[in-house]
Amino acid sequence: MTPAPHSVRSPARRSGRRPGDSGTREQILAAARDLFGATGYGATTIRAVARRAGVDPALVHHYFGTKSGLFTAALELPADPSELMPGLVAQGLDGLGERVVRTFLGIWDGTPGQGPLLALLRSAVASEAAAALLRDVLGQVFLRPLTAAASPDRPALRASLVASQLVGLAVGRYVVRIDPLASAGPDELAPALGATVDRYLLGPLDRPA
């Protein structure tokens, strides 16, 4: 959480901060982190974040667009999870699993030291409040489009199975660093893991008789 550099424009204004002031932006992000952490993702509103930061809700929308955009910025995530998954699903079901895994690996591998993602995962494992936040975010922005794309036979279970494999990939590759999972390239991993994602979403869940 490095503070944003302060605005170099004139500091003398009636309210002490104003639209366009990077201090205001940082204040909104701090309020968002507090509220997401305290009340979870679903219960946090743009309006409540604005009130806590002492700004107009329109300013929050102006800076961050949606609640998901605000969450992405507050946690310094490399991509907005609410935009990724629907985009992948929109490209069709053929090869969906491999695209999901490639995108997942691209984001994690492309984030130096896996900084904010690893921090989110570590805190979710260490504290129940952070686990509740991750559970909430996964449910609202990540699992929902997967559930919608899944076979009508137990779609929510299917989406949570996908989540289990992706969480295990993150922990195994970037935290525990099990080899050769940790050293393998995306071209090797994406087909192997993508077929699992495809089967969880669309294939038979029960053992063939």
Added chain:
Amino acid sequence: MTPAPHSVRSPARRSGRRPGDSGTREQILAAARDLFGATGYGATTIRAVARRAGVDPALVHHYFGTKSGLFTAALELPADPSELMPGLVAQGLDGLGERVVRTFLGIWDGTPGQGPLLALLRSAVASEAAAALLRDVLGQVFLRPLTAAASPDRPALRASLVASQLVGLAVGRYVVRIDPLASAGPDELAPALGATVDRYLLGPLDRPA
């Protein structure tokens, strides 16, 4: 780490402790925890644990059998991982994945609050030393029999893919508690996840052309 109750037998002996003294047993376990934590699983020997505890190596063998048995007792794990996996593999390849998942779920679900297992997982995610220990144990006692049972096309990668799914199952079900993964029963989960384990071990890793 609750201390073992002290022996009620006469305390007056030359060395101050002796074989059969539950204080000695606890001393060996404390030495084992120190050494496993400091040097990892592979580099820790029964002899070094005995030296640190100030007892004869034969006494360590007497109490705990193998190094893996000592590790199991030191971390208060509900089962010795070095005995589980070879036993499952020995029952044959047919249905192996489902047996692996059922055994995994049985151990986790059967451990109240998932105490020591969850502690091991939490510390592995929080600290690099604990992650190194888990990586080492996984490699030496868990992945080795899976690698031996896997198809000759990249067997070590296959075993590590299995580990990624099981780690993700543990984190998703018991830590983040993603529903319905967290609430589903073993009869629903074991076939769905077992088929993944079977494919990782024996099936095609690449996408069919």
